[in-house]
């Protein structure tokens with residue numbers, strides 16, 4: 001059993017993956033919902049992304065989590081299905097574009113270990129919700145932990161200044177929030193993020209990735225130029 005108020009690790013300078021893919025699909029109908037419960041970011045969403053916040057829903061299914069967005073109470077970027085849902089093991093739900101600011105942490109919440117203690121965490125973070133009841137009998141499935149780690153690796157590959165992986169409970173501790181809860185295997189999750197191997201990248205891409213493979217010289221025939 002872990003202490004969710006202490007769940008955090010920082011991504012090292014070395015070891016950033018080059019490419020990671022995630023099996024994400026829009027939650028049906030969410031494109032009509034997210035514009036009302038997210039807003040545009042005030043600054044460059046690529047270079048200013050500093051953190052990923054790990055949440056658990058305290059509910060039993062994805063629909064329950066999405067209903068919170070429909071009701072305009074909160075929003076998040078990805079939703080990881082529970083083991084009793086047919087999508088488990090297959091896909092994660094995209095619920096807001098990464099470029100949009102989602103409301104998954106209170107504006108006043110902050111921690112000195114995370115981005116210099118800055119508040120307004122939503123401005124510079126992404127939020128992942130894992131469907132889990134946070135009860136002693138509802139364990140996180142291996143796949144839920146693995147795919148959440150892969151989403152974080154995808155973010156690590158994509159955002160050059162991403163550093164902090166942190167629980168909601170550390171940023172805004174009990175009695176306000178305790179997620180993702182004592183049962184979340186944080187150390188195993190951290191290991192999967194830092195040393196993940198299945199990044200879903202086809203060999204043809206992996207082989208091509210080297211400075212030597214960059215095309216050289218100027219061609220007037222190779223591409224449509226402005």
Ligand SMILES: [Zn+2]
Pocket residue numbers: 054055056104168177179
């Ligand atoms: Zn949360």
